[in-house]
Amino acid sequence: MQFIDYAEIEVQAGNGGDGIVAFRREKYVPAGGPAGGNGGRGGSIYLEADEQLQTLLDFKYSRYFKADNGKRGGPNNCTGASGQDLIIQVPCGTLIYDLTSEETIGDLTQPKQQICVAQGGKGGLGNRHFLSNHNRAPEYALPGLEGEQRRLRLELKLLAEVGIIGLPNAGKSTLIAALSSARPKIANYPFTTLVPNLGVVRKPTGDGTVFADIPGLIAGAHAGIGLGHEFLRHIERTRLLVHLIDITANNPIEDFHTIQDELKAYGKGLSSRTQILVLNKTDAAEEDLKAIVKEELAQYTPLPILEISAATGEGLETLLNLVWQNLEKLSEATPLMPE
Template sequence: MQFIDQAEIQVQGGKGGDGLVAFRREKYVPAGGPSGGNGGKGGSVILKAAENLQTLLDFRYNHLFRAEDGQRGGPNNRTGASGRDRIIEVPCGTVVYDAETDDLIGDLVKPGQILCVAHGGKGGLGNQHFLSNHNRAPEKALPGLPGEQRSLRLELKLLAEVGIIGLPNAGKSTLIAALSAARPKIADYPFTTLVPNLGVVRKPSGDGTVFADIPGLIEGAHLGLGLGHEFLRHIERTRLLLHLVDITSEDPIADYHTIQEELRAYGRGLAERPQILALNKIDALAQDAATVEAIATQLEHLSGTAVFTISAVTRDGLETLMQRVWQILDEMATLSSSVT
């Protein structure tokens, strides 16, 4: 299945039904008077968050969504039937913008959450509403109003508590495969990961936490270089960033600075997001513990936090790393509950 995280669609609410001009023509009821009913309300276009969707692929081929029109009013003061709403399912995490003004319309995060994006038109009044002392037989009715029409831009931002970031080939996909049941494509060349991968990692308590493996960032990603700029939005929702640095690269310290600078340049508070820093692939330097320790010490001095040394391939150090992940998430949950 293709991973599509942006789409533009057109939505249009249903037209309201026209009011009716009618008069009572019943036996034994002389001068029955006006009896034209009102038109029914047009249906609305509604977006609904669904758990079973992971991509906006459906909107690549279908761009126009219309709700049903309301029905014309009937005789004997009968109101026309309202048009049915058009309900469109979108993945949880979909952000909705007005494509013309770029205004934020809504953010669908929770399963079952709904957002009306195009209201149906109001039904027209039948001639019964125009009865007066001066006009006992009005032959006037109003047409139904058109439904709201809008152009929308949909953006999917993955819902994950932990985002795994780093340069290409830092071992992000290998790590998420080691921690969860996710099986992303893994190879020894840059940009193996072309789309974000999600994996559910089980806490010791048995609860599941969603981790997202974000495709590799490179220098200038926030300006549109490489692949990472396409997926920076997906770490906006994460509560914690797990930053992997490849200890076998030519300059791990420069790699660290590159990612930090991209987070700062992108903005939206990503640079201030809590981070855990881990040096990956220590199995490749198993015979050179002094080098590992020296690089870890430099990174600790730069970041001001503890640096974990791990190997996603051999699983060395993963248990200690995950203990720290759970500790920070629990602290954040406790803080959030105390604030609310």
Template sequence: MQFIDQARVAIKAGRGGDGIVAFRREKYVPAGGPSGGDGGRGGDVLLVADANLQTLLDFKYKRLFAADDGRRGGPNRRTGASGQPLLIRMPCGTEVRDARTGIVLGDLTEPGDALLVALGGRGGLGNAHYLSNRNRAPEKATEGRDGEEWLLQLELKLLAEVGIIGLPNAGKSTLISVLSSARPRIADYPFTTLVPNLGVVRRPSGDGTVFADIPGLIAGAAQGAGLGHEFLRHIERTRLLIHLVDASSDALVEDVQVVERELSAYGHGLIERPRIAVLNKIELLDRLDLEQKQAALESHLGSPVLAVSAATSANLNRLLAVVWKQLGLRDGDAQTDQSTDQSS
């Protein structure tokens, strides 16, 4: 399935039905008077969050959505049928903006959330409304009004509590594939991950926490370089970031600084987001080299740095324990399956 996280669509609510001019013509009702009915109301347009959708792919091929118009009124003061509301389903986490002004109209985060984005037009009045002492046979009726029209910008921001970030080929996809049932594409060259990957990491209690593997960042990503700039929005909603660093690199501090600069340049408070620094691929280093690199990185960050191996699952239990603690979970939930903790 193709992952599409941005789309622009035009929506149009239904037009109201026209009122009509009619008079009662029954045989035994002399001077029956006006009986023209009102037009029905045009259908509204609503956006509804659907947990079964994961992408905005549907809106790549269909860009115009229109609700039903109201029906015209009938004789004997019959009101025309109203147009059926149009429900447009989209994935949870979709932010809706007015494409012309950029104003946020709403944010669909929970399944079943609904957002009314266009009101249907009001139906016209039949001539029965214009009966008065001065005009006993009005021949006036009004047309229905047009429904609202909007050009909407849709942006999908994944709903994940933990985001895994880092330079290309830092081992992010390997990590999420080991921690969860996600099966992203994994290879030994940069930019293997072209779209964000979601995985649910289970706790012994049976609950799960959603982790997101974000495509690798490079210098200038916030300004459009590489692939990461397309997906930085997906970590806006995360509560915690795992900053994965390739332990085999000869410039660990510089690697960390590149990612930090991009988080800062993108804004939205990402640089202040709680972050766990993790050295990955420790199976490639001897103990002395690892200790030196870990100490250098801790000196730069001013906080502890975890050392793990996603390939061999070494110390992943310790990493998850820190994640659960940072997320404020109960101590009992922080006890993870010991099978994921294999010392290097």
């Protein structure tokens, strides 16, 4: 499935039906009077969050949506039928903006949550509505009002509590595969992961927590360089970041600074998000190297530094325990130290 997290669409609510001019003329009704019915209201357009959807791919091919118009009023004071509302399904985590005003219309985060993005037009009044002591036989009615028309921008921000970040080849996809049932594409070259991968990891209590493997950031990602710029927005909703560093890389310390600098440059509070620092691929590193890297990193950050091997499973239980503790105590200034 192609991952699309941005789309622009146009929505047109239905127009209201026209009111009509009509009079009762039954044979045995001496005072018939006006009997023109009101027009029906136009259909409105709603966006609804659907937990089964993971992408905005559908809107790549369908960009214009229109609800039904209301029907015109009928004789004998009959109101016209209302136009059917149109409900458009979007993934949970979709933000809706008005393209003209840049106003934020809504944020759909819960399954079945709905928001009206275009209001249907009101039906016009029939001539029965204008009956008065001064006008016993009104011969005019009102047309229906036009439905609301809007151009919208949809942005998908993944709903994941834990985001796994790091440079390309840090082992993020291997880690999420080891922790969950997710099966991302894994290979030994940069930018294997071209889309965010989601995996559900079970807590000891049995509840599921969503982890997101964010595609590799590189220096300058916040300014549009590389792939990371496309997916930095997905980190915004995460409560906890697992910063993965390849200890076998040429310069793990520089790699650490690269990611931290990108979080600061992007802004929106990402640099102050609770983090756990993890050295990966420790099964392929000598003990002396591990000690040197940890000692140098400790000079730049107060974060706890864990050692794991996503490939062999070493240290994963300790990592998960720390994740669960931090999710429960996010009000603390710094992550908890592992026991």
